[in-house]
Amino acid sequence: xxxxxxxxxxxxxxxxxxxxxxxxxxxxxxxxxxxxxxxxxxxxxxxxxxxxxxxxxxxxxxxxxxxxxxxxxxxxxxxxxxxxxxxxxxxxxxxxxxxxxxxxxxxxxxxxxxxxxxxxxxxxxxxxxxxxxxxxxxxxxxxxxxxxxxxxxxxxxxxxxxxxxxxxxxxxxxxxxxxxxxxxxxxxxxxxxxxxxxxxxxxxxxxxxxxxxxxxxxxxxxxxxxxxxxxxxxxxxxxxxxxxxxxxxxxxxxxxxxxxxxxxxxxxxxxxxxxxxxxxxxxxxxxxxxxxxxxxxxxxxxxxxxxxxxxxxxxxxxxxxxxxxxxxxxxxxxxxxxxxxxxxxxxxxxxxxxxxxxxxxxxxxxxxxxxxxxxxxxxxxxxxxxxxxxxxxxxxxxxxxxxxxxxx
Ligand SMILES: Cc1ncc(COP(=O)(O)O)c(C=O)c1O
Numbered sequence: 001x002x003x004x005x006x007x008x009x010x011x012x013x014x015x016x017x018x019x020x021x022x023x024x025x026x027x028x029x030x031x032x033x034x035x036x037x038x039x040x041x042x043x044x045x046x047x048x049x050x051x052x053x054x055x056x057x058x059x060x061x062x063x064x065x066x067x068x069x070x071x072x073x074x075x076x077x078x079x080x081x082x083x084x085x086x087x088x089x090x091x092x093x094x095x096x097x098x099x100x101x102x103x104x105x106x107x108x109x110x111x112x113x114x115x116x117x118x119x120x121x122x123x124x125x126x127x128x129x130x131x132x133x134x135x136x137x138x139x140x141x142x143x144x145x146x147x148x149x150x151x152x153x154x155x156x157x158x159x160x161x162x163x164x165x166x167x168x169x170x171x172x173x174x175x176x177x178x179x180x181x182x183x184x185x186x187x188x189x190x191x192x193x194x195x196x197x198x199x200x201x202x203x204x205x206x207x208x209x210x211x212x213x214x215x216x217x218x219x220x221x222x223x224x225x226x227x228x229x230x231x232x233x234x235x236x237x238x239x240x241x242x243x244x245x246x247x248x249x250x251x252x253x254x255x256x257x258x259x260x261x262x263x264x265x266x267x268x269x270x271x272x273x274x275x276x277x278x279x280x281x282x283x284x285x286x287x288x289x290x291x292x293x294x295x296x297x298x299x300x301x302x303x304x305x306x307x308x309x310x311x312x313x314x315x316x317x318x319x320x321x322x323x324x325x326x327x328x329x330x331x332x333x334x335x336x337x338x339x340x341x342x343x344x345x346x347x348x349x350x351x352x353x354x355x356x357x358x359x360x361x362x363x364x365x366x367x368x369x370x371x372x373x374x375x376x377x378x379x380x381x382x383x384x385x386x387x388x389x390x391x392x393x394x395x396x397x398x399x400x401x402x403x404x405x406x407x408x
Pocket of ligand 1 (some may be wrong): 048069188189223224226227265266267269
């Protein structure tokens with residue numbers, strides 16, 4: 001996005017601020033869909049709502065014909081509110097309360113069983129058709145905190161010791177109808193081999209369900225995980241992502257003798273590059289070891305650097321060059337609240353605007369009120385026009401649901 005536009009948006013709406021390029025979100029949706037042209041079976045794309053849950057963004061994605069992957073009653077509500085059809089929504093959390101399950105059954109969305117105990121809860125809630133989230137034990141070679149299908153992972157029904165197979169059998173005995181299987185091996189993956197390995201294991205499992213339990217699935221959901229370039233990594237494209245699945249799915253379908261749909265759940269790829277965080281420089285502080293740019297945001301706004309050691313490109317709005325090396329320091333009382341380390345930037349002064357790039361995924365959706373900092377506002381730019389899509393929280397909002405008691 002153009003620096004002069006960013007400056008005028010920050011001037012109007014203040015900082016810290018999330019600014020999204022809506023046209024880029026649409027472009028990424030189209031690119032993802034196009035990559036699957038000629039795929040051996042019918043496909044469905046369920047955007048992972050957790051990546052960015054803002055309603056205006058969800059609506060853009062829904063308009064592109066996507067479904068939604070949700071992990072809570074709140075995300076389900078957001079997806080329904082944004083217009084996603086219940087049959088295009090899949091619920092994939094590893095830990096659902098009975099109320100969560102009731103809400104999913106009532107909304108008539110697709111639900112995944114993550115452990116055998118959920119079978120009874122679904123049955124009690126009056127559910128009938130179910131999918132099963134399995135753990136195929138695949139190393140996605142990504143950050144450990146976003147690896148979700150290792151043998152020690154909390155997610156899914158493991159193939160090991162026939163846990164997944166026995167859960168499907170139990171569900172059938174309980175009168176449920178298995179209609180899908182699901183996996184998600186991790187996030188920000190830039191290597192085809194893990195996706196291909198997972199695809200092969202999923203297809204083999206579907207073959208086993210057909211042979212031993214005579215189950216014909218409506219869909220196999222392979223999850224999301226397509227990574228994006230944050231620094232200077234080699235790009236992994238949607239075409240490579242689709243290609244990683246293509247032959248494993250085609251071969252599996254031959255063995256199966258029927259063709260279940262293939263579902264995918266991209267999150268990060270759709271929204272990451274479209275988002276920028278704008279923060280204002282409070283001051284520049286020189287210590288014996290470093291020069292810190294103290295900004296008016298922190299990991300309460302963008303947690304990825306603190307949580308995953310994530311790298312985000314940063315720049316100074318309206319300035320170019322590489323005159324000084326700085327750390328961009330957040331305003332939270334935590335040593336770990338550093339948004340970017342050792343960055344060569346033009347000379348920074350109080351009042352400058354820092355832009356933190358590729359912040360559209362797992363940015364606002366992971367923001368918090370730590371240190372009693374209100375949540376930032378969000379602006380969506382589409383066709384060159386800026387729209388406020390979320391008002392900034394106020395300090396007063398922080399107290400709204402708290403109760404003080406005079407007798408305490
Ligand atoms: C079940 C599930 N599906 C899809 C995704 C989206 O992954 P990504 O944003 O890497 O595409 C996630 C995120 O971790 C997930 O947990």
